[in-house]
Amino acid sequence: MTQAESLRARWASLARCVCDGARLMVGQGNYDAYVAHVRRTHPGSEPMTPTAFFRERQNARYGIGGRGGFRCC
Amino acid sequence: MTAIQKHGPWALVGALGAAALAIVATGRGETVNALWIVVAAVSVYLIAYRYYSLFIADRIMRLDPARPTPARRHNDGLDYVPTDRYVLFGHHFAAIAGAGPLVGPVLAAQMGYLPGLLWILAGVVLAGAVQDFMVLFVSMRRDGRSLGELIRAELGTIPGIVALFGTFLIMVIILAVLALIVVKALAESPWGTFTVMATIPIAILMGVYSRWIRPGRIGEVSILGFVLLMAAIVYGQTVADDPRLAALFTFTGTQLCWMLIGYGFVASILPVWLLLAPRDYLSTFLKIGTIVGLALGILVLAPHLQMPAVTKFVDGSGPVWSGSLFPFLFITIACGSVSGFHSLIASGTTPKLIDNETNARFIGYGGMLMESFVAVMALVAASVIDPGVYFTMNAPAAIVGTTPESASAAVTAMGFPITAATIQQTAADVGEHTVISRAGGAPTLAVGMAHIISNVVGGKAMMAFWYHFAILFEALFILTAVDAGTRAGRFMLQDLIGVAVPAFKDTASWGPSIVATALCVAAWGFFLHQGVTDPLGGVNTLWPLFGISNQMLAAIALTLCTVVIFKMKRERYALVTILPTLWLAACTLTAGWQKVFAEDPRVGFLAHADRYAAALAEGKVLAPARDAAQMSQIVLNDRIDAGLALLFVGVVVAVLGFGIRACLAAYRAERWTALEADPGAVPAGE
Numbered sequence: 208m209t210q211a212e213s214l215r216a217r218w219a220s221l222a223r224c225v226c227d228g229a230r231l232m233v234g235q236g237n238y239d240a241y242v243a244h245v246r247r248t249h250p251g252s253e254p255m256t257p258t259a260f261f262r263e264r265q266n267a268r269y270g271i272g273g274r275g276g277f278r279c280c
Numbered sequence: 281m282t283a284i285q286k287h288g289p290w291a292l293v294g295a296l297g298a299a300a301l302a303i304v305a306t307g308r309g310e311t312v313n314a315l316w317i318v319v320a321a322v323s324v325y326l327i328a329y330r331y332y333s334l335f336i337a338d339r340i341m342r343l344d345p346a347r348p349t350p351a352r353r354h355n356d357g358l359d360y361v362p363t364d365r366y367v368l369f370g371h372h373f374a375a376i377a378g379a380g381p382l383v384g385p386v387l388a389a390q391m392g393y394l395p396g397l398l399w400i401l402a403g404v405v406l407a408g409a410v411q412d413f414m415v416l417f418v419s420m421r422r423d424g425r426s427l428g429e430l431i432r433a434e435l436g437t438i439p440g441i442v443a444l445f446g447t448f449l450i451m452v453i454i455l456a457v458l459a460l461i462v463v464k465a466l467a468e469s470p471w472g473t474f475t476v477m478a479t480i481p482i483a484i485l486m487g488v489y490s491r492w493i494r495p496g497r498i499g500e501v502s503i504l505g506f507v508l509l510m511a512a513i514v515y516g517q518t519v520a521d522d523p524r525l526a527a528l529f530t531f532t533g534t535q536l537c538w539m540l541i542g543y544g545f546v547a548s549i550l551p552v553w554l555l556l557a558p559r560d561y562l563s564t565f566l567k568i569g570t571i572v573g574l575a576l577g578i579l580v581l582a583p584h585l586q587m588p589a590v591t592k593f594v595d596g597s598g599p600v601w602s603g604s605l606f607p608f609l610f611i612t613i614a615c616g617s618v619s620g621f622h623s624l625i626a627s628g629t630t631p632k633l634i635d636n637e638t639n640a641r642f643i644g645y646g647g648m649l650m651e652s653f654v655a656v657m658a659l660v661a662a663s664v665i666d667p668g669v670y671f672t673m674n675a676p677a678a679i680v681g682t683t684p685e686s687a688s689a690a691v692t693a694m695g696f697p698i699t700a701a702t703i704q705q706t707a708a709d710v711g712e713h714t715v716i717s718r719a720g721g722a723p724t725l726a727v728g729m730a731h732i733i734s735n736v737v738g739g740k741a742m743m744a745f746w747y748h749f750a751i752l753f754e755a756l757f758i759l760t761a762v763d764a765g766t767r768a769g770r771f772m773l774q775d776l777i778g779v780a781v782p783a784f785k786d787t788a789s790w791g792p793s794i795v796a797t798a799l800c801v802a803a804w805g806f807f808l809h810q811g812v813t814d815p816l817g818g819v820n821t822l823w824p825l826f827g828i829s830n831q832m833l834a835a836i837a838l839t840l841c842t843v844v845i846f847k848m849k850r851e852r853y854a855l856v857t858i859l860p861t862l863w864l865a866a867c868t869l870t871a872g873w874q875k876v877f878a879e880d881p882r883v884g885f886l887a888h889a890d891r892y893a894a895a896l897a898e899g900k901v902l903a904p905a906r907d908a909a910q911m912s913q914i915v916l917n918d919r920i921d922a923g924l925a926l927l928f929v930g931v932v933v934a935v936l937g938f939g940i941r942a943c944l945a946a947y948r949a950e951r952w953t954a955l956e957a958d959p960g961a962v963p964a965g966e
Contacts, residue, residue, distance in 0.1 A: 244357035
């Protein structure tokens with residue numbers, strides 16, 4: 208790998224980290240990781256679509272029984 | 281590696297921090313540069329993180345990188361996911377940092393910047409970060425269970441119920457005090473009211489966009505919302521300048537109070553995707569962005585502190601809040617030093633996402649240090665403005681009156697000379713009619729932030745914009761908290777009432793939901809209304825109650841941690857949590873007692889009630905009451921507040937008692953008695 212390539216790879220991983228971090232701040236986990244997990248552990252079942260995943264996470268954060276949306280003072 | 285190579289650089293950091301603190305503490309007579317405060321704080325954090333948190337991790341917790349975390353054991357791709365530690369740090373920090381660390385230090389600045397700074401630094405290192413880290417550890421070792429469940433499991437059912445009940449009371453007080461901050465910031469301010477009201481249609485638009493148009497595109501929809509928000513701030517000036525439009529958006533505190541109560545009720549029964557979630561995106565990202573911006577502003581501008589290091593108000597005679605340095609400083613600054621509320625976050629989603637036990641140190645201890653730094657910046661922002669302006673803005677109308685002349689005379693008499701012209705000029709600079717008696721911390725912080733940021737970007741012409749930006753940013757996440765908190769309180773109440781009436785537990789049916797929501801809104805609305813109509817500005821009543829309740833929860837959480845340490849048979853290190861527990865118990869018990877029984881009516885609720893009751897008996901009416909009915913209302917309010925403070929005292933004493941009992945039992949036991957999940961993974965006992 209050339210120096211430029213490794214720099215670019217580093218930059219991409221930093222951008223991914225910032226992006227993941229920003230999404231997790233509002234309760235949205237990583238969709239790709241979820242899909243990979245379902246494929247690995249439940250090979251027979253189909254993972255949720257991105258939209259279904261988004262809504263499921265939204266409800267988990269703010270909805271019934273969800274407390275993650277309640278901020279500290 | 282030799283000891284010098286290993287510890288040498290840290291010794292230098294320590295020396296730098298000590299030198300900076302010495303400059304900050306001894307700089308009498310001349311103003312001190314705020315950068316010294318930043319250097320002192322960062323050095324203290326680095327040393328504490330490198331040594332103290334490592335000591336806790338190695339000796340007390342014995343964090344084991346090989347031991348599977350809940351995220352590894354229960355990985356479901358949703359709630360339990362092993363997460364990168366930097367990503368998780370951001371998540372945790374965004375969840376713990378709110379209005380608290382921004383407002384408390386501003387209020388505490390009335391005693392000068394030094395007492396507040398020392399408490400923030402000592403408190404976070406020895407109490408706050410220890411609590412967050414320990415609770416995160418305890419929950420992580422128990423499948424990420426919540427604080428209530430942990431207390432029930434380790435201390436018993438009754439202390440568990442007492443703690444849950446205490447948590448509900450805290451939530452009510454927090455919501456009331458947060459709403460009060462918004463009311464104080466928006467009263468008689470058409471510009472501020474317009475921009476904050478504009479967030480509702482903006483959020484609904486965002487909600488519709490991310491529900492049906494492009495679901496899941498959080499970045500896109502947040503940028504859209506942000507652009508509209510900025511447009512709302514800019515247009516807000518036009519609204520404020522146009523007399524007809526301004527009249528539409530000018531409200532008194534009482535009107536805003538009722539509007540907020542109505543808003544809280546409606547917002548918390550709407551679907552979450554419509555208003556709550558999209559506004560949460562805005563408030564979260566704006567919060568992080570503003571904190572970063574404020575830090576950069578302080579670093580670039582390097583402002584000098586105008587507030588004295590220590591003012592004469594350490595004796596308890598201050599106009600912003602009454603009561604002496606001990607115990608009231610230590611409950612006025614809760615978030616930023618030690619905040620019990622964090623124990624709910626540290627036993628919430630975070631422990632379910634940790635990918636490796638050893639990362640708990642960075643996330644738990646490190647995250648709290650970061651929040652403490654936010655508190656230090658808020659203290660700096662409040663201390664860089666003219667102290668005359670600070671006291672004009674924060675003293676109640678009963679002391680400074682309502683005109684620039686009366687305020688200038690009153691504040692100058694306090695020993696902080698300021699002219700009426702300066703007061704008017706400050707109001708004009710930030711685009712408001714008046715800045716007099718805008719208690720609650722948010723407007724003061726906004727003036728400080730506008731002062732710092734406008735000196736870096738935009739100059740004086742942009743000051744009004746930055747002021748309203750700061751107000752909007754605070755109001756935004758406070759309204760999110762009001763909405764989400766009312767929802768959480770409603771679920772809690774439905775659970776509680778459901779014990780007696782099982783049908784009430786059905787959170788999907790309308791009847792119980794509406795009744796529980798109404799009860800929850802009525803609870804915080806009661807305290808909000810009382811605060812808004814309080815002659816001493818409301819902050820004087822509600823902020824101490826909030827501080828006491830928050831520190832009470834911290835004492836409960838630290839008691840749990842102490843019990844766990846005893847149960848792990850590592851009691852030789854138990855002072856790490858016992859000392860902060862005792863300190864918080866001393867502060868909350870003394871403050872609670874004084875708020876109830878102090879003879880000074882500005883401090884003691886009962887003395888205040890007696891004064892009004894005596895006047896009522898003689899047929900007199902004392903301001904702000906206008907008739908006998910309002911007089912009796914004030915007496916009743918005071919007695920309810922006194923009862924609440926006593927209740928907090930009772931909760932602390934009860935949990936301490938249960939804690940001591942559990943510690944003794946664990947001490948007498950021959951073996952490890954802690955209830956960790958998968959205990960086989962660690963050697964039991966020593």
